[in-house]
Amino acid sequence: MRGRPTVLHLDMDAFYASVEQAAKPSLRGKPVIVGGLGSRGVVATASYEARRFGVHSAMPMAQARRLCPNAAFLVARFAVYRGISETVMALLAELSPLVEPLSLDEAFVDLDAGGAAGSAEDARRTGERLRARIKEVTGLTGSVGLAASKMLAKIASEQAKPDGLRLIAPGTERDLLAPLPVRTLPGVGPATAETLRRAGIATVGDTVRAGEAELVRLLGKAHGAALYAMANGVDERPVVADQEAKSISVEDTFPVDVTDRARVRYEVTRLADRCTERLRAAGRAGRTVVLKVRRHDFTTLTRSETLRGPTDDPRVVREAAGRLIEGVDTTEGVRLLGVAISGLADWTQEDLFAQALPAAAEEPVRPAAEPAGGEPASPGPEWLPGLDVAHTRFGPGWVQGSGLGRVTVRFERPGSPPGRVRTFRVDDPELGHGTPLPLVEGTGAADPPGERALLPPREPA
Known part of the structure; x- marks a missing residue:
């Protein structure tokens, strides 16, 4: 364990939904839910306004609609999210060569490795500068946790949400952890939590009082011993930077299920x-x-x-x-x-x-429904809520809804006032798919990333 809070954890706030609110001025301050819009769709991220109604990630979209029927329900624009994520990760790399991404919107940073932290106050100033820089470059907010270990830094960032910073001073770990639910600890999922609950262990403090021998009896030697150490605030896991890719992959998520x-x-x-x-x-x-x-x-x-x-x-x-x-x-x-x-x-x-x-x-055989020389024909509606469009007279906008041969578009861009709404025929020759615009003028923070080798990212919680 370190003697100073030099592990930084960044967690962008309601990332997908915040991107959509920044890109679409009419949605700022309103509930926004991003995910699959079909009957079997699942919520990827909900804005904080939607979370007040009980909506959360991984919830069936049908349930989210019942809880928050007046929200804006949008399809995910993963290329945009990846582009902004790359911008944020580049800012983290300026702090230290040891950056461990966990997902598109979350990463650990070892400030010691970059010389970015001496005292606790140095670490705090570094965290505040990072948050300000992210806001300046992307227009988005992120929460920062600082502590002497990865586990505590992640807990700190969760407590700092939204748009805050929390520093856990070394020596205060056990008092901080004691009242927290046992699910807070790494490696405690639903099955482990249920095993502990049946034994009368509900909080981290209960875990410490149960003792290592009892945890080993309940969970096995390796898991029980590791959990006891974590409950006492001991986490020796280092921040590990991206290693050489073990595979090269590409994948595409389709806005409508392909059958x-x-x-x-x-x-x-x-x-x-x-x-x-x-x-x-x-x-x-x-x-x-x-x-x-x-x-x-x-x-x-x-x-x-x-x-x-x-x-x-x-x-x-x-x-x-x-x-x-x-x-x-x-x-x-x-x-x-x-x-x-x-x-x-x-x-x-x-x-x-x-x-x-x-x-x-040598060339791939195209499906029969695809026009020669073009992209494959979409098997479903083209005008899905949230997608970017452009009109030859009205400029850039986004799809607000479609049906019965019509598509409703709100014409606005990042930084503009809320825009006007107009409805067109779906085959209007002046209306077409648009290109995502940068969230902050003069930056490329919304540009899709270039081709690169990577493992598929995890969705944020």
């Missing part, structure tokens, strides 16, 4: 080609092709095939991904598809047994 089998095959082929492009750009080859499928009900499955040797041949990867999707039932709809290549190496080995494709078959 057409030809479209599914086309998307898998396209993802395989994009993944191979990333692989070659990184100067790597890979041996295992992994397919990821998230179904209509949010169940996620993966399938993999290991090749005879590392390859960067798009034909080989395309064929392997194609074989994998043939073994997956997608008739009920697909929300997300992804292709990854793991088992990375710096050399390639030709697969002499790979099926040879004629040159004419």
Whole structure:
């Protein structure tokens, strides 16, 4: 354990919803709920205004509509969120070379490694400067926790929400932890919490009083001993910076579930080609092709095939991904598809047994519904609430709703006053899909990120 509060935890406030409120002035101060809008949709993030009605992440969207019927329900714009996340992570990297991202909106920073903290007051000033800089560059707010360990820094940032900073001074850990629910501790999920509840252990203080021997009896040696240490405020886990990628992956989330089998095959082929492009750009080859499928009900499955040797041949990867999707039932709809290549190496080995494709078959076969030379046809409504649009006369705006052959658009941009609403036919030739605008004028904080190798990010809590 450190003797100074030099571990910083940043957690952006209601990230997805805050981005939408910053991008859409008419939604500021109003309940906003982001997620899947279909009958089986799930809340990704709710603004603080919506949380007052009991809405929270991972809640079924149908329940959220019942609790907060007057909220703005919007589809997620992940490319925008990733772009802003990269901007925030770059600001953290200015503080220290040791930055450990946990998700798009959350990360630990080791201030000691960057020389950004000497005393507790130095750490506090660093945290306040960071919050101000994030606000300046992105227009968004984040909460900062500072402590001597990762566990305590994360607890501190949670207590600082929204838009605050909390510093836990070394030596005060046990008094702070004692009244908190046992679920506060890392590694305590619903099953562990229920086991402890049946034993009369509900708070962190109860955990300490139970003693290590009792926790080991209830949970096993490793888990029980680790939990006892955490309950006493002891957390020796270091901040670990991004390590070399163990896989290279790409994935797409669809605004409407994809049910057409030809479209599914086309998307898998396209993802395989994009993944191979990333692989070659990184100067790597890979041996295992992994397919990821998230179904209509949010169940996620993966399938993999290991090749005879590392390859960067798009034909080989395309064929392997194609074989994998043939073994997956997608008739009920697909929300997300992804292709990854793991088992990375710096050399390639030709697969002499790979099926040879004629040159004419190098390009992916497009689904029949797709116009030649264009993107695949959407199997559902194009005008989903929250998506960016542009009109030749009225400029940029966003979809407020659609139906019965009409689409309602609010024309406004970040930094403008709330805009006017107009309704058009869905086939109006002057209306088209738009490009996300920066949340702060003069920055690119809303721009989608470039292609890069990464593991799929987790959704924020």
